[in-house]
Amino acid sequence: MAVEERSQSLAVGTALLERARAVDASFQGRAGVLSAGYGPGDAYPVFVRRASGAHVEDVDGNRYLDFLQGFGSVVLGHADPQVSGAVTAALADGIAPSLHLESQVTLAERLVRTVPGAEMAAFLKTGSDATSLAVRLCRAYRKRDLVLRWGYHGWHDWCAPRPAGIPAEVRARTAVFTYNDAEGLVARLQRDGDAVACVIMMPVEIDPPEPGFLEAVRAACDHHGIPLVFDEVRTGFRLALGGAQSHFGIAADLVCLSKAMANGHAISAVAGRRAIMQGMADVSASSVFFRGADGFAAAHATLDRLEGGAPYRRLWSLGQALSDGLARAASEAKVPARPAGLPVMPFLRFDHGDPALDQAAMRTFCKAMLKRGVLLHPAHHWFTCLAMTEEDIAGAVAAARDAFAEVASACVA
CATH class of the missing domain: 3.40.640.10 (Type I PLP-dependent aspartate aminotransferase-like (Major domain))
Structure with a gap:
């Protein structure tokens, strides 16, 4: 199942970033928390408007399924x-x-x-x-x-x-x-x-x-x-x-x-x-x-x-479903990628045999996922939360199939 690419504007966030660079010294070191994994010309959201449950919405109104979850600080879901x-x-x-x-x-x-x-x-x-x-x-x-x-x-x-x-x-x-x-x-x-x-x-x-x-x-x-x-x-x-x-x-x-x-x-x-x-x-x-x-x-x-075991069984189950789905999607696209990390803190690694090509593949993958409403970090592992549903995970896996197809076309060893 293909996931439709969204018409995604980042104009408001881009303008806000320019204002921030003039007055907020923390933006001298990096252009937002995603910058460590992206290249200078890559477009990605920097500012959030609101966060609720498993999703965040940026200042341009783009809504994402959030696998950053406050870099692991959110375990129940945003604004529980x-x-x-x-x-x-x-x-x-x-x-x-x-x-x-x-x-x-x-x-x-x-x-x-x-x-x-x-x-x-x-x-x-x-x-x-x-x-x-x-x-x-x-x-x-x-x-x-x-x-x-x-x-x-x-x-x-x-x-x-x-x-x-x-x-x-x-x-x-x-x-x-x-x-x-x-x-x-x-x-x-x-x-x-x-x-x-x-x-x-x-x-x-x-x-x-x-x-x-x-x-x-x-x-x-x-x-x-x-x-x-x-x-x-x-x-x-x-x-x-x-x-x-x-x-x-x-x-x-x-x-x-x-x-x-x-x-x-x-x-x-x-x-x-x-x-x-x-x-x-x-x-x-x-x-x-x-x-x-x-x-x-x-x-x-x-x-x-x-308290109790049920919350943790769910966190691990959601993460395992994501990891298994990413492995299947990569295999179907014939892309050398494999899930890494524990299921509650999942990640993805590319294995082209060339570190530069692997980094480019990860950036391509994460940008493709952004266009399909899934927020990942190219250089930091991800997180599940209890507000996520099985439908959320299935949607992320469907988006990954299309994203791997883009990687297969753009990143050839």
Whole structure:
């Protein structure tokens, strides 16, 4: 079944981008959140007008089935009525109360019950806040400075991808190891273990851990007495209610949480062993916005919806249907492409044997999907949400058949 291409104008968004570049410094680095995967001449939406359920509408009125879902922060669907209602009710009692709220305590109690191994929790606003606090707590606990890390952990000095503005001596206190290379990490800890404050890692991004890899990381940290921190900003409350720890059966000493915990509302947390978390008495980590009523209300309402196994069976089922459909569509079009990633965080890889051609194929594919009302990122994995339907997935697969046909014509090895 062919999916009709839409008459798609981006004129309003293009004009708004020009205005933004003149006054909003964040647009100096990139022309919107999709720019990392597209070329200079590619057209793609930058500004959204509204988001509801599984869809977003840009400022030009184009409507898309959204597989970005706030880069994984939305798990129920955009503007979920239960979450929005809870936030609205909380705001009626004041957005930034001078004192603490009972909902802060009840959410900490809830995380201790829900997150494997958690004995205490601390709340912040962003994923970067959470990973940076975890590193600070481990440095205070171990009285060591060196951090071994893998994955994207945010924009703070110790882990920012771009070196500009960061003192070299700060960057020297962090080293990156290779995912799925247990031998390399073990060797590094044998050499430098006495200087290491913690190992912090995303337990998974796109490629799953090879059998035994996470177990080997856990064992190596135990051998040297080094805390293991899981950055579960993306995977927490998305893979399972207990996150990657539950899904992979590996316990971390600290876990960083955000995104899906509150269905897109700004709140994050560090949860874990009491012995490390009690270091909050000694480190600096305070902001009036860390105790805002909206984040606590949104997190409680989201976790209410995620209790039990049914929500996660549905998230995985939708993602599996998408991955299976993409595999069939690519095969039918004779395009060398394969689904990648876990079904709840799916992605696509092209295998032409030429990286430049693979990148061009991904851009062609995602642009073709945009024309058919499906929003994907060419350089970041995607997400399912509970507001998606089987019909949504079937429509995305139908669009992919036409998109693969465009790839087959435009990208020939």
